Ligand SMILES: O=C(O)CC[C@@H](O)C(=O)O
């Protein structure tokens with residue numbers, strides 16, 4: 001029979017030893033902001049060039065929109081003096097997505113500061129039949145935030161003001177171009193946190209997060225933006241401003257119109273302001289980084305974790321050993337624990353440090369004693385917590401260094417999520433450089449990423465539609481949190497019925513009859 005006291009001591013000892021190792025090895029490494037749209041980084045990465053498209057991803061044909069004329073530029077310059085950009089160097093980075101796999105050829109970038117300006121731009125573009133590509137932090141992963149042809153880029157970068165914050169209810173209203181990390185810092189001063197957190201937080205805009213219904217690392221605890229976004233202000237294609245910027249927890253007056261714009265990737269309207277419910281800042285945060293010998297053990301650990309940590313559990317993420325090698329090799333991060341086939345990042349966020357630590361330690365004792373977990377470390381101090389998180393958060397960045405990356409963002413029943421990685425590895429054999437799996441176990445969301453030294457048509461043919469067929473077979477979703485954008489638009493039928501897609505197309509026609517908003521994105525080229 002196990003002696004709890006001894007176990008508690010030995011567990012704490014392991015944790016402490018690992019912690020020391022972590023301190024010495026880890027913090028020497030340089031931290032770069034993930035997903036930062038940084039010109040230097042862009043110039044050094046070339047792997048994404050030569051994007052190859054799958055059968056369904058075939059390049060769309062330019063629709064008969066008008067071309068931008070000198071008269072149009074004059075109009076925009078009068079409306080936005082100094083904020084109508086035609087400089088090719090600036091346009092170069094806004095035309096290219098973060099992955100460097102999708103590139104448009106827009107010749108105009110507009111940087112409005114107010115809703116009224118967005119309204120005037122869209123009214124004008126609608127009348128002139130000019131296509132518009134709304135852009136936030138340009139951190140999207142499906143080619144949704146850059147033009148495909150010569151669409152005008154409408155950037156929210158200067159719409160970056162906090163409008164109100166109620167420190168009793170925790171309800172924040174802000175313009176759409178606020179950077180997520182800045183909002184986090186702002187609400188933290190008032191003892192609150194943002195309900196979402198993601199690797200791209202240093203660059204992504206809240207409007208873009210809402211437009212893609214970004215999930216991120218805290219969804220398990222605080223739910224999706226469909227629940228935490230309380231209100232939106234949206235400008236429609238013809239310039240009408242729809243004010244649904246409610247600051248209420250409960251509001252059942254008619255249809256919940258704002259939901260249409262959440263996750264519709266800027267195809268139905270441009271989000272200009274957001275009202276969002278922020279949770280109180282937890283008084284105690286702990287992060288455990290654990291190693292498991294199999295995915296089955298990882299799932300059992302998750303089950304026990306939910307039961308034992310209950311209300312304080314705020315994240316349960318995983319990465320496989322291939323991901324760990326990538327962050328070690330490309331980003332020079334150190335593995336904080338002994339090498340394992342799988343790693344778990346567990347975060348607890350609660351209101352009582354002693355209560356939370358006790359719960360966490362009891363959980364760790366249990367999973368270590370039952371050999372579900374083979375090694376682990378715990379951090380309670382902020383910088384160390386950040387360091388542990390960055391191993392998970394920076395995988396996307398490490399993958400970009402590894403070569404051309406094929407990305408799949410899949411929802412599946414939990415017991416199947418890693419089978420897709422294993423099957424894909426066997427299916428591709430030596431054709432791929434790396435096949436890795438990581439993601440949000442708590443949400444049943446796998447990020448399957450496959451790299452090759454360069455874009456490879458034969459490899460792509462081997463991956464698709466295999467990956468989509470596999471997902472459909474298990475009633476999964478082919479886009480759990482990244483959206484469909486340009487890259488996945490034609491695969492929509494793997495996860496949605498014809499009736500549902502037809503209804504989506506009807507909404508699009510009703511709200512944007514000329515189709516000027518983010519064309520070639522989200523909806524398939526041919527609606528059946
Ligand atoms: O790059 C990816 O595939 C996933 C990015 C992001 O959603 C994450 O969870 O880290």
Ligand SMILES: [Zn+2]
Nearest residue numbers: 216439447481
């Ligand atoms: Zn994710």
